[in-house]
Amino acid sequence: MTKRFMRGNRHTTDNKSIQSARPASRTLAAHIDALPNEVLICVFEYAHAEILKNNLLISRSLREWTDLLLVCSRWRNVLRSVSHLWAIVPIPGFPSVLKDFVSLSGHNPVDLRLLTEALGPQAMALVGRARVASARSLTLLSADPTPFKSGFYDQLLRLQLPLLEDLTIHAASIRDNFKRSLFRSQQQHPSLKKLTLFGLWAPDNITRLHTISFTACDLPFSFDDFIWTLSQCTQLVDLLLARCLPSLSVIPGTVPHEPRRARLEHLCKLTVHETSAHPLSVFLAFIETPSLASCHVKCDETHPTREDETGLFPDHPTILRRLFPAGVSYILPLFPPGHITAKVYVQDNWCNVLVYPESDHASPSLKLHAKFDLDWKPALSAALEDIAYLFSDIPITKLIVDGSPYYIKPFVWKTIFTNLTGIECLHLTGDGTWVAMWQGLEQVFKRGGLRRSRLSTVKIRHLSRAEEIHPAQPDERNLQIIAAALQRRLDVCGETLARLEWEAHSLHHPDYYAARGRFLARLDPMVGSATYEDLGQPAGGQSKFKVPPTPVVTRTIDVPSQSIDIHDAVNLSHPISLG
Numbered sequence: 001m002t003k004r005f006m007r008g009n010r011h012t013t014d015n016k017s018i019q020s021a022r023p024a025s026r027t028l029a030a031h032i033d034a035l036p037n038e039v040l041i042c043v044f045e046y047a048h049a050e051i052l053k054n055n056l057l058i059s060r061s062l063r064e065w066t067d068l069l070l071v072c073s074r075w076r077n078v079l080r081s082v083s084h085l086w087a088i089v090p091i092p093g094f095p096s097v098l099k100d101f102v103s104l105s106g107h108n109p110v111d112l113r114l115l116t117e118a119l120g121p122q123a124m125a126l127v128g129r130a131r132v133a134s135a136r137s138l139t140l141l142s143a144d145p146t147p148f149k150s151g152f153y154d155q156l157l158r159l160q161l162p163l164l165e166d167l168t169i170h171a172a173s174i175r176d177n178f179k180r181s182l183f184r185s186q187q188q189h190p191s192l193k194k195l196t197l198f199g200l201w202a203p204d205n206i207t208r209l210h211t212i213s214f215t216a217c218d219l220p221f222s223f224d225d226f227i228w229t230l231s232q233c234t235q236l237v238d239l240l241l242a243r244c245l246p247s248l249s250v251i252p253g254t255v256p257h258e259p260r261r262a263r264l265e266h267l268c269k270l271t272v273h274e275t276s277a278h279p280l281s282v283f284l285a286f287i288e289t290p291s292l293a294s295c296h297v298k299c300d301e302t303h304p305t306r307e308d309e310t311g312l313f314p315d316h317p318t319i320l321r322r323l324f325p326a327g328v329s330y331i332l333p334l335f336p337p338g339h340i341t342a343k344v345y346v347q348d349n350w351c352n353v354l355v356y357p358e359s360d361h362a363s364p365s366l367k368l369h370a371k372f373d374l375d376w377k378p379a380l381s382a383a384l385e386d387i388a389y390l391f392s393d394i395p396i397t398k399l400i401v402d403g404s405p406y407y408i409k410p411f412v413w414k415t416i417f418t419n420l421t422g423i424e425c426l427h428l429t430g431d432g433t434w435v436a437m438w439q440g441l442e443q444v445f446k447r448g449g450l451r452r453s454r455l456s457t458v459k460i461r462h463l464s465r466a467e468e469i470h471p472a473q474p475d476e477r478n479l480q481i482i483a484a485a486l487q488r489r490l491d492v493c494g495e496t497l498a499r500l501e502w503e504a505h506s507l508h509h510p511d512y513y514a515a516r517g518r519f520l521a522r523l524d525p526m527v528g529s530a531t532y533e534d535l536g537q538p539a540g541g542q543s544k545f546k547v548p549p550t551p552v553v554t555r556t557i558d559v560p561s562q563s564i565d566i567h568d569a570v571n572l573s574h575p576i577s578l579g
Contacts, residue, residue, distance in 0.1 A: 045085065052088045053088060065090075083107070084106075086106075086108075089111065109136040111135065112137070114138075136165045140171070163191055165191050169200060192209065196213040197214050212241075214240065217244050222249045223248045223249065223252065230262040237267060239269070242273040245279035246276055248279065255326055261286050262288065263287075269292075269295075274301075277322055281324065287331065288331070292331060295331055318385070319382045320353065320387065336359070339397045341354075341397070342394075344383050344402070346380050346383075349374045350369055350370070351369070380401070380405075380408060381408040397424045398427070401426075401427070401430070409436060410440040414440040417440060417444040421453075421454065426459070427459045442488045452493050453495075462502070462535075474515075474519060479522045499527070501533070502531065503532075519532055
């Protein structure tokens with residue numbers, strides 16, 4: 001009885017506390033019905049962008065958008081009163097829908113999106129009679145050759161659309177009659193600036209366009225004619241070519257020493273995606289983009305390589321330089337002055353290179369993606385050597401490498417340090433200790449090499465997995481190599497490395513703390529600040545051990561359960577045991 005009373009009393013108390021808290025909560029949030037129309041319109045505009053503006057699934061997007069009209073009469077009245085929310089007109093198959101959308105759009109230029117398989121003969125007649133002369137955007141989707149056979153596109157594109165600026169046609173079939181109709185239709189669209197085609201014959205009169213996006217299209221040019229036509233595109237700012245270049249006739253077998261390049265003065269964005277390396281590389285050698293802000297190159301052709309018995313490649317293959325036989329200087333984005341990052345990583349059977357400024361992610365960028373044989377283990381090594389030659393004119397200040405370091409030779413790192421002299425930060429992530437990097441750093445200062453280096457920070461993340469036997473810490477041989485490289489740099493440049501960060505899993509090494517002490521003590525005279533972290537610790541509880549650049553060292557070890565301060569006045573040339 002007492003327990004039952006206590007439970008009931010507690011329940012009563014909880015209800016009172018809830019009741020007392022309700023007035024305060026009401027001041028923080030309001031029901032959507034209490035929102036003024038202006039705020040409700042902002043909500044609808046956000047929904048409009050998600051449902052219609054950024055969605056080409058016409059049937060689904062139309063259903064989701066019209067469902068908002070069924071919520072309540074207020075929503076319906078507010079929605080119907082905002083004309084610009086009806087400017088995108090999806091046509092899935094009901095002619096009445098077109099009439100309603102066009103009438104509600106008011107005087108706003110409409111964006112027509114038609115799914116041709118669902119259109120009947122009445123829809124075509126309605127399109128001709130409706131107020132579509134103000135359409136500035138037209139999207140046609142088709143996965144059925146019937147519209148080509150019936151002449152639907154031919155009729156639609158013959159309509160007078162003097163304000164049309166953006167035309168998108170996505171179809172799975174190519175018909176010669178559509179090729180001709182599209183050519184004639186451009187005369188009906190004097191304001192056309194953006195043309196997006198997928199799976200069609202491309203027109204040959206493209207010189208007035210500002211944006212060209214051709215995917216899986218046949219180009220009606222020879223290679224030389226296409227290059228000449230591009231040179232006449234004086235207003236072109238965005239060019240995307242995907243799986244189109246092999247359709248060009250008479251592609252040169254080799255690139256001449258001084259090719260006659262098409263100079264695209266105003267091109268800001270270039271995207272080229274091909275399944276064959278040869279037409280891609282030849283095309284890139286014949287264009288020049290002095291104002292480029294973004295460049296994205298992707299090659300699906302698998303790099304054909306096989307190792308010999310020694311594990312070496314006698315032909316010294318490349319993975320990225322084969323795409324740029326004339327170099328990248330003619331198509332490099334204009335990077336602003338400041339810190340520039342280059343990131344190289346391997347994912348599945350793709351080698352990826354990203355170059356971007358750290359100040360702003362929307363600033364100029366360079367993206368390269370090349371496919372390689374999964375059995376080709378030195379892919380990362382080849383990519384690093386390639387960027388050392390390709391990006392020697394880019395003032396890269398930070399290099400990020402993610403992958404296995406075991407197939408990267410010291411001469412590759414020596415080439416990187418020799419050609420990319422502006423590197424200040426080096427971040428390496430992989431299942432090893434990156435010994436070859438330190439060997440390459442030492443070699444670059446030998447025999448009259450570099451006399452000064454901007455490298456100030458090195459961060460290594462040793463991500464040994466639980467099933468691997470590799471030790472998580474650098475052993476004595478690793479320490480000797482690292483110390484020799486830093487000592488050589490100190491002797492030649494007179495500078496210590498400002499910061500060295502090492503991250504490893506203590507789980508993989510039973511003597512982790514002792515090894516950490518030996519690591520820091522050995523490298524302290526050549527490093528301004530050293531940090532050794534345990535990646536196995538939970539978030540917020542990482543174990544850190546820092547050595548400030550002073551003879552008397554204060555070390556702090558933070559572990560999840562306790563914090564220990566150790567004050568040592570020792571000679572740092574001797575190992576320190578923290579076991």
